[in-house]
Amino acid sequence: xxxxxxxxxxxxxxxxxxxxxxxxxxxxxxxxxxxxxxxxxxxxxxxxxxxxxxxxxxxxxxxxxxxxxxxxxxxxxxxxxxxxxxxxxxxxxxxxxxxxxxxxxxxxxxxxxxxxxxxxxxxxxxxxxxxxxxxxxxxxxxxxxx
Amino acid sequence: xxxxxxxxxxxxxxxxxxxxxxxxxxxxxxxxxxxxxxxxxxxxxxxxxxxxxxxxxxxxxxxxxxxxxxxxxxxxxxxxxxxxxxxxxxxxxxxxxxxxxxxxxxxxxxxxxxxxxxxxxxxxxxxxxxxxxxxxxxxxxxxxxxxxxxxxxxxxxxxxxxxxxxxxxxxxxxxxxxxxxxxxxxxxxxxxxxxxxxxxxxxxxxxxxxxxxxxxxxxxxxxxxxxxxxxxxxxxxxxxxxxxxxxxxxxxxxxxxxxxxxxxxxxxxxxxxxxxxxxxxxxxxxxxxxxxxxxxxxxxxxxxxxxxxxxxxxxxxxxxxxxxxxxxxxxxxxxxxxxxxxxxxxxxxxxxxxxxxxxxxxxxxxxxxxxxxxxxxxxxxxxxxxxxxxxxxxxxxxxxxxxxxxxxxxxxxxxxxxxxxxxxxxxxxxxxxxxxxxxxxxxxxxxxxxxxxxxxxxxxxxxxxxxxxxxxxxxxxx
Numbered sequence: 340x341x342x343x344x345x346x347x348x349x350x351x352x353x354x355x356x357x358x359x360x361x362x363x364x365x366x367x368x369x370x371x372x373x374x375x376x377x378x379x380x381x382x383x384x385x386x387x388x389x390x391x392x393x394x395x396x397x398x399x400x401x402x403x404x405x406x407x408x409x410x411x412x413x414x415x416x417x418x419x420x421x422x423x424x425x426x427x428x429x430x431x432x433x434x435x436x437x438x439x440x441x442x443x444x445x446x447x448x449x450x451x452x453x454x455x456x457x458x459x460x461x462x463x464x465x466x467x468x469x470x471x472x473x474x475x476x477x478x479x480x481x482x483x484x485x
Numbered sequence: 486x487x488x489x490x491x492x493x494x495x496x497x498x499x500x501x502x503x504x505x506x507x508x509x510x511x512x513x514x515x516x517x518x519x520x521x522x523x524x525x526x527x528x529x530x531x532x533x534x535x536x537x538x539x540x541x542x543x544x545x546x547x548x549x550x551x552x553x554x555x556x557x558x559x560x561x562x563x564x565x566x567x568x569x570x571x572x573x574x575x576x577x578x579x580x581x582x583x584x585x586x587x588x589x590x591x592x593x594x595x596x597x598x599x600x601x602x603x604x605x606x607x608x609x610x611x612x613x614x615x616x617x618x619x620x621x622x623x624x625x626x627x628x629x630x631x632x633x634x635x636x637x638x639x640x641x642x643x644x645x646x647x648x649x650x651x652x653x654x655x656x657x658x659x660x661x662x663x664x665x666x667x668x669x670x671x672x673x674x675x676x677x678x679x680x681x682x683x684x685x686x687x688x689x690x691x692x693x694x695x696x697x698x699x700x701x702x703x704x705x706x707x708x709x710x711x712x713x714x715x716x717x718x719x720x721x722x723x724x725x726x727x728x729x730x731x732x733x734x735x736x737x738x739x740x741x742x743x744x745x746x747x748x749x750x751x752x753x754x755x756x757x758x759x760x761x762x763x764x765x766x767x768x769x770x771x772x773x774x775x776x777x778x779x780x781x782x783x784x785x786x787x788x789x790x791x792x793x794x795x796x797x798x799x800x801x802x803x804x805x806x807x808x809x810x811x812x813x814x815x816x817x818x819x820x821x822x823x824x825x826x827x828x829x830x831x832x833x834x835x836x837x838x839x840x841x842x843x844x845x846x847x848x849x850x851x852x853x854x855x856x857x858x859x860x861x862x863x864x865x866x867x868x869x870x871x872x873x874x875x876x877x878x879x880x881x882x883x884x885x886x887x888x889x890x891x892x893x894x895x896x897x898x899x900x901x902x903x904x905x906x907x908x909x910x911x912x913x914x915x916x917x918x919x920x921x922x923x924x925x926x927x928x929x930x931x932x933x934x935x936x937x938x939x940x941x942x943x944x945x946x947x948x949x950x951x952x953x954x955x956x957x958x959x960x961x962x963x
Contacts, residue, residue, distance in 0.1 A: 402880050402890040463879045482880035
């Protein structure tokens with residue numbers, strides 16, 4: 340009986356090993372057509388908020404009064420397979436305002452960027468979250484008002 | 486001398502053609518109407534017009550106004566009063582004769598035969614009345630003529646006035662080598678100073694001679710005398726040779742054919758010269774007299790644009806031109822005669838700079854250009870491009886401090902727009918017009934228009950420029 344359970348446990352492993360072996364063969368057959376895959380972090384959460392407290396966003400919102408002085412863009416990645424970086428690209432009325440590079444550590448990581456608000460910053464904003472290869476992961480929109 | 490040179494400077498070949506063509510038209514009118522009343526009246530009208538121009542330049546308001554009215558009426562009077570003469574001139578000639586050649590003089594009347602016939606009538610005491618028309622038409626002066634058109638002969642003339650002939654009482658009209666009409670009734674003279682032995686024939690002869698330039702020969706039935714009436718005067722002719730001479734003079738027959746031909750050529754040459762001088766004068770008075778400067782705003786026509794290109798913007802859509810020319814030409818200018826064209830054949834995507842010059846401007850003949858403002862034109866040209874853009878709400882105002890907007894979703898989320906490639910490519914979102922926050926009390930939906938800025942940006946066909954916004958408002962966490 341003990342042997343039976345051992346056999347049943349080893350059988351799926353053997354099937355997996357065979358499958359992996361055949362996939363490896365397939366990759367060898369067309370090595371040039373497959374792009375070199377990169378371990379990308381998974382964006383779990385992205386919000387605009389009034390503050391960051393204890394590495395968590397506080398008062399997530401889409402409209403911020405200029406009187407608050409600052410606005411934050413919070414992103415949380417889970418998992419982060421390897422150390423990498425992302426970008427927070429702040430855009431005001433179709434014009435790039437600032438682009439921040441933020442490093443991510445394994446296995447999961449939260450990061451944020453912020454801008455100091457001035458009178459001229461009123462209007463619609465957008466923060467584009469880009470990965471290392473500058474692919475857009477998500478876009479957050481918000482407005483700065485009186 | 487300098488002024489004269491300035492007057493003739495800038496004359497183009499078109500101007501010379503203009504003067505030549507109109508001089509020829511005037512000369513042809515002379516050739517067609519010479520010898521008629523119409524030509525004389527036209528000359529008077531031309532003189533009136535000339536006087537009117539002078540009175541205008543001298544500032545004689547009422548005089549110029551009155552002459553202008555008379556000239557206009559005169560033109561109408563010519564057509565009404567001289568309709569028969571005009572019709573005769575136009576009907577009698579072939580098309581070719583309108584453009585070239587001169588009407589040959591009417592054939593010469595055989596005056597010897599006529600004179601001999603008249604002498605014979607006088608000897609026999611047969612009353613007769615013969616009319617020899619001059620240059621003027623008799624149409625309006627005489628009545629009841631019977632067309633005869635018989636070749637002149639002594640026998641025929643005698644037979645016409647033979648007492649038993651039904652038409653012997655009327656006058657016979659001699660034209661060229663024919664008896665054109667017989668039995669013609671002439672207007673009677675009302676003069677009271679005529680001798681008592683003059684009868685009705687004499688009064689009729691004098692009546693026509695008073696009204697026209699015709700020569701009328703009367704043969705007295707009672708006395709057998711021959712009397713000639715011309716220009717309101719009567720004269721008894723005793724000898725046949727004398728009558729021949731009178732008839733020759735009336736017809737302008739000279740013994741010397743060469744001299745006659747020279748005189749005719751001189752007359753035609755003089756007429757041509759006068760026509761040329763007159764038209765040249767008119768041309769200069771129109772084009773060179775009283776130079777004025779007139780500002781005019783003319784829209785620019787952008788032409789020769791590539792099919793895919795669109796004009797996005799231009800520094801101006803019209804230019805201010807300062808035109809110079811004679812006052813009379815300026816008054817006659819119509820706006821559509823002046824065009825400013827800008828060739829966009831060489832224009833590329835983006836901003837293009839052009840400098841306007843005389844070559845870009847079409848003007849009527851005789852009008853010059855002094856200035857073009859602005860001369861430098863910037864034209865932005867682009868290719869239209871479609872792009873789908875995310876819609877973003879442009880909030881304004883401020884929510885109460887205890888409230889916070891956590892979500893705002895526009896619908897549709899994306900809108901397709903069309904516009905110049907340079908504009909569209911620079912856009913990453915399209916915004917709504919300002920939406921006021923203080924009006925919002927809680928979560929809900931509202932509608933807002935899209936803000937299409939710049940104006941060259943358009944919503945793609947089929948899409949709406951109004952979006953719905955669903956928003957969520959919550960209490961703030963402290």
